[in-house]
Amino acid sequence: MSTKRTAAIIVAAGRGLRAGTGGPKQYRSIGGKTVLSRAMEPFCTHPDVFAVQPVRNPDDADIFDQAVCHLKYHTPVNGGATRQASVRAGLEALAEHAPDIVLIHDAARAFVTDQVISRAIDAALITGAAIPVVPVTDTIKLVDASGAIEATPDRSRLRIAQTPQAFRFDVILEAHRRAARESRDDFTDDAAIAEWAGLTVTTFEGDAANMKLTTPEDFAREEARLGAMLGDIRMGTGYDVHAFGDGDHLMLCGVRVPFSRGFLAHSDGDVGLHAIVDAILGALADGDIGSHFPPSDPKWKGASSDQFLKYAVDLVAQRGGRIANLEVTMICEAPKIGPLREVMRARIAEITGLPQSRVAVKATTSERLGFTGRQEGIAATAAATIRLPWDTTGNTTGGSN
Missing domain, CATH: 3.30.1330.50 (2-C-methyl-D-erythritol 2,4-cyclodiphosphate synthase)
Structure with a gap:
């Protein structure tokens, strides 16, 4: 299944402070290309994505243009104080283009593949709301404020959420607008907003390599991996x-x-x-x-x-x-x-x-x-x-x- 009316939002307005020195992590080089370029390019070249809408920090205009000057995308819009506000800015910018499906992707996930993007589109067409996930392989402990273990969840039911998260455009836009009207700005991803709005969010197969670059150790590990390839x-x-x-x-x-x-x-x-x-x-x-x-x-x-x-x-x-x-x-x-x-x-x-x-x-x-x-x-x-x-x-x- 596919549609030519799929748009993608690339959320690139964050500061990435946990990644250490060197400026916003999405503009750092990894394997000879910027993180942002690696994250955006698969969407810009995917045959079933007709529009890519970046969301950036207004202070980053020059370095943004330099990082992705070789790609085709819609005019970037400025993000907000939170990821949630930034996503809504991207959704509002796409509203006039009326896509059927929207994929929402974090710029810090530099290794998304065409296959994951295609699975996201297919899943959203079937269910209206779906996110990529990978199984949890480690044992997880729930601890209290003192560090004492309270419970050991059944890891067979646990999943790690990734992006791109895929939704029917009109549904997720209204969920974001409702959250803004009700001053709810505490959601950590778009699936959480969809759940809060009463939607059933399904899952599809993610990719272990589609990790989020967060710490200096993440950058060092991926640089070594790419170099070995x-x-x-x-x-x-x-x-x-x-x-x-x-x-x-x-x-x-x-x-x-x-x-x-x-x-x-x-x-x-x-x-x-x-x-x-x-x-x-x-x-x-x-x-x-x-x-x-x-x-x-x-x-x-x-x-x-x-x-x-x-x-x-x-x-x-x-x-x-x-x-x-x-x-x-x-x-x-x-x-x-x-x-x-x-x-x-x-x-x-x-x-x-x-x-x-x-x-x-x-x-x-x-x-x-x-x-x-x-x-x-x-x-x-x-x-x-x-x-x-x-x-x-x-x-x-x-x-x-």
Whole structure:
């Protein structure tokens, strides 16, 4: 069963204080992608979800846009003081679109799968209100204020609730509105509101991996798990060269460098970024920069090379991988690269989303030999190390040539 009238609300307005330092947890990187991006993307790409409505903190507008700029979603709305208020803001924003079913998902659950989303939609179509659950495997104790055990519940009847929780849209919207009218703001999830409103909430199979990231230990464990999955380590090299022409500046590693000459190039001629792009494509076994951005195509005339690098980085992410390290060596007599080294490292890190500690910029001369020695142009070499996942057959997910 499916419907094209399913919408999803992504609740991302919290502060995540229990996760420790580093800002709101939904914007932290895990496995090379932000938690929010991982949580939203399965909904944005699911064939049966027609609208994704994020709810964010108004203070997070810039970092939100940066985290999910590659996804398609409805204009975010601002959340409230509680999760309950934030969900209602998302519901009200969707009201004009009149979805049949709404899925409500916490941004801190970064590992939701297409299968769980499909099960949520099917369950809501059948029962009108359903949540994913997983069995409790540990023995649970009920304790009093002093820590003394009062009871041992039968764990065969206990379940751990997850999200996305799925409801008929009109029913859960009215339940939230009623709770607001009656000043009830103490519900910890949407199933509790539905129960309070008199609805029967059913359950469906969740996913143990669909855990909520709450503590620093959660982040460390999942980072290690994701790292262990990326066992296919690839290396690629790149090379580029451009001759000097008329001009008053050079673009080098994404930095505008004042100079007495310019580059003769179809794009902005950034040899450093071009070499890095070729290195990444080489590691992916996916052609070279010319095959992806043909110099014969007028759309790339004068293009800024940072978009080429972002494209290459996205290709790695699309294959479930991450970039481990980038290195570029500039070969020229002038301009002097040493004073610009840290600025260039910072710019490459900014474009790629890598920590600066994973970006190296080096420079050398050719001892006045050859075209670089005669100051006719600049060359650059680069190396990229990436990590890709293995599929279940032991084959890699990388590349075509």
